[in-house]
Amino acid sequence: xxxxxxxxxxxxxxxxxxxxxxxxxxxxxxxxxxxxxxxxxxxxxxxxxxxxxxxxxxxxxxxxxxxxxxxxxxxxxxxxxxxxxxxxxxxxxxxxxxxxxxxxxxxxxxxxxxxxxxxxxxxxxxxxxxxxxxxxxxxxxxxxxxxxxxxxxxxxxxxxxxxxxxxxxxxxxxxxxxxxxxxxxxxxxxxxxxxxxxxxxxxxxxxxxxxxxxxxxxxxxxxxxxxxxxxxxxxxxxxxxxxxxxxxxxxxxxxxxxxxxxxxxxxxxxxxxxxxxxxxxxxxxxxxxxxxxxxxxxxxxxxxxxxxxxxxxxxxxxxxxxxxxxxxxxxxxxxxxxxxxxxxxxxxxxxxxxxxxxxxxxxxxxxxx
Ligand code: SF4
Numbered sequence: 574x575x576x577x578x579x580x581x582x583x584x585x586x587x588x589x590x591x592x593x594x595x596x597x598x599x600x601x602x603x604x605x606x607x608x609x610x611x612x613x614x615x616x617x618x619x620x621x622x623x624x625x626x627x628x629x630x631x632x633x634x635x636x637x638x639x640x641x642x643x644x645x646x647x648x649x650x651x652x653x654x655x656x657x658x659x660x661x662x663x664x665x666x667x668x669x670x671x672x673x674x675x676x677x678x679x680x681x682x683x684x685x686x687x688x689x690x691x692x693x694x695x696x697x698x699x700x701x702x703x704x705x706x707x708x709x710x711x712x713x714x715x716x717x718x719x720x721x722x723x724x725x726x727x728x729x730x731x732x733x734x735x736x737x738x739x740x741x742x743x744x745x746x747x748x749x750x751x752x753x754x755x756x757x758x759x760x761x762x763x764x765x766x767x768x769x770x771x772x773x774x775x776x777x778x779x780x781x782x783x784x785x786x787x788x789x790x791x792x793x794x795x796x797x798x799x800x801x802x803x804x805x806x807x808x809x810x811x812x813x814x815x816x817x818x819x820x821x822x823x824x825x826x827x828x829x830x831x832x833x834x835x836x837x838x839x840x841x842x843x844x845x846x847x848x849x850x851x852x853x854x855x856x857x858x859x860x861x862x863x864x865x866x867x868x869x870x871x872x873x874x875x876x877x878x879x880x881x882x883x884x885x886x887x888x889x890x891x892x893x894x895x896x897x898x899x900x901x902x903x904x905x906x907x908x909x910x911x912x913x914x915x916x917x918x919x920x921x922x923x924x925x926x927x928x929x930x931x932x933x934x935x936x937x938x939x940x941x942x
Contacts, residue, residue, distance in 0.1 A: 574625035574656065577842075578824050581612070581629065581647060582835030583636040584853055587671065590704040591774070594766035596837035596851050597634040604853060608835075609643040611857050613650045615834050615849075620654035624832075628662040628821035631685075637667040641679050648683050662687055662820040664728075669715040670707030677722035687819070688719050689728040689759075695749040696742050699735055702780075704770070709749055716753045726817055728757035733791035735763055736771070736780040743791040744798070751802040756817035760795045761810050762788055809882050809931055826879045827891060844872045872896065873903055877924070878938055886925025900924055904941055911937045 585605060586597045629651065636644070664687040665680060680688070694700060695709040712729065719727055729750045733743050750758060763782070765772050774780035783791070796806060804812040808826060811819065825831060833840040833849065836856035840847040847862040867875065873896050880887030892900050901919075908924070911917040916930035916937055930937055 574623055576627050576658070576829065577624050577655075578628040578630065578821050578829060578831035579626050579651065579655065580821075580831060580833045580838055580840075581631045581636075581651070582833065582838040582849075583631060583633040583639045584608075584836050585633070585638055586635045587638060587668070587706050588704055589770075591770040592703060592763060592766065594769055595634065596853075598853060601853065604857065605640060605643060607857055608853075609646055611859070612647055612834050616647075616650045616654050619832055619834075622656060624655045625658050626651070626655045626661055627658045628824060629657075629664070630821040631663075631665040633666055635668045635671060636665050637671040637676065641676075645683065657684075662726075664689055664819065664821060666691070667715065667719075668707060669711040670705070672711075672715045672718055674718075677718045677724065681722045681724065686724065687726040687728070688724050689730065689757075689819075690715055692729045692746075692750055693732045694735060694738065694742065695746040696738075699738060699742065702736060712750075713753060716755065726757070727753075727755045728759060728819065729753070729755050731758065731760045731795075732763050733760060733795065734783055734788040736774070736782055738783055738791070740787060740790050740794065744794055747795055747798045751798060751804070756804075757811070757813045757819065758799060758804055759811050760792070760799075762792065805884075807884050809934070823883075826883050827888075828876050828879055828895060844869075869896065873898070874942065877904065877941055881924070881926050881930075881934060881937065884925065886923040889922040889924075907941050908937075910940055 582596070584597050585601060586599050588599050589597070663684050665685045666689045669690050669692065690712060691705075692709070692712045693703065693705060697708050700708060716727060731746055731750055747760075765775055765782070771780070775782060799806065799812040804814055806812050807818045808822070811822070813819070830842045831840055832842070833847070836849055836853050837851045838849045844867040846865045846867060848865075849862045850856045850860045873892075876892055876895060877887055887900060889900050892898070904924070908917050908919075911930065912919070916927055916933060918925055918927055926934060926937065
């Protein structure tokens with residue numbers, strides 16, 4: 574059977590966060606039921622009993638506000654369309670402000686065994702400014718509810734570089750998150766995306782962002798604190814207790830194949846990338862996905878670009894299995910400069926970034942391109 578990851582996008586939110594440019598919308602509840610029908614049609618169209626689903630990731634948007642009866646229908650359709658591997662990782666994103674009593678149990682009964690919550694930071698004033706609908710105590714309560722329901726694999730997302738965030742704020746947030754004993758932490762630097770409220774506030778001077786050195790200090794503290802709490806960095810922004818790395822994302826970084834369902838969802842099979850329409854109405858109307866056939870050169874570069882994000886790096890045996898070529902033969906000359914500068918290493922059959930290299934990955938990729 575062919576191992577694949579599945580991704581399901583739920584694009585509905587309670588309120589749009591100031592920094593968010595994901596395909597997600599508030600106030601579109603009337604489209605929730607038609608969306609379910611459309612996604613089911615997409616799942617059925619791609620059904621294949623020879624696919625072994627090793628992971629399912631339900632992201633958004635806010636999947637935890639999607640009505641449970643509709644979510645159940647989507648799960649049924651997925652289970653009818655694909656064979657799920659025993660012990661498949663089934664992750665769902667949950668907004669801590671939406672985890673009502675009984676919901677954690679309902680998710681477990683659907684098969685969810687990993688939950689990712691967007692905490693972002695611990696300070697209420699910062700959360701409010703960002704437009705988040707929760708407080709840190711919602712996160713704490715959420716973790717308790719999930720544990721009581723039997724979820725043994727929880728991720729919290731944090732952000733650094735938030736408007737007015739100090740290093741002390743970031744440290745407090747890290748301690749608060751890690752103190753909850755979660756298995757996984759993601760820590761992202763805030764990106765000012767075009768067209769967001771954040772961009773308007775920053776460009777008008779109304780909101781001030783920490784400077785680059787301060788943000789780097791926050792990230793450096795994240796590296797230290799995660800170590801103290803026993804979480805290992807396995808990707809630039811991701812940390813996990815041993816055995817709890819996100820299998821879905823790990824497979825994507827290793828360039829495993831995946832199918833995407835829902836508006837804006839992407840898929841990758843046999844070097845063909847598909848991208849569903851980003852607009853909800855186009856998706857509901859049945860507008861076809863964009864299809865891109867990657868050249869062999871692009872596919873090899875993608876393997877390197879994604880693999881270098883991982884501490885394990887690009888594994889020679891995986892690269893050879895996917896592309897029928899040795900890393901050394903394709904990139905051996907191009908990687909010399911970064912190797913000499915101590916940014917890249919090749920050891921035990923893998924090419925990987927050193928700690929310094931992870932910081933300047935873009936310049937390494939330019940060399941390898
Ligand atoms: S909850 Fe997530 S997807 Fe929804 S608006 Fe906020 S950041 Fe975007």
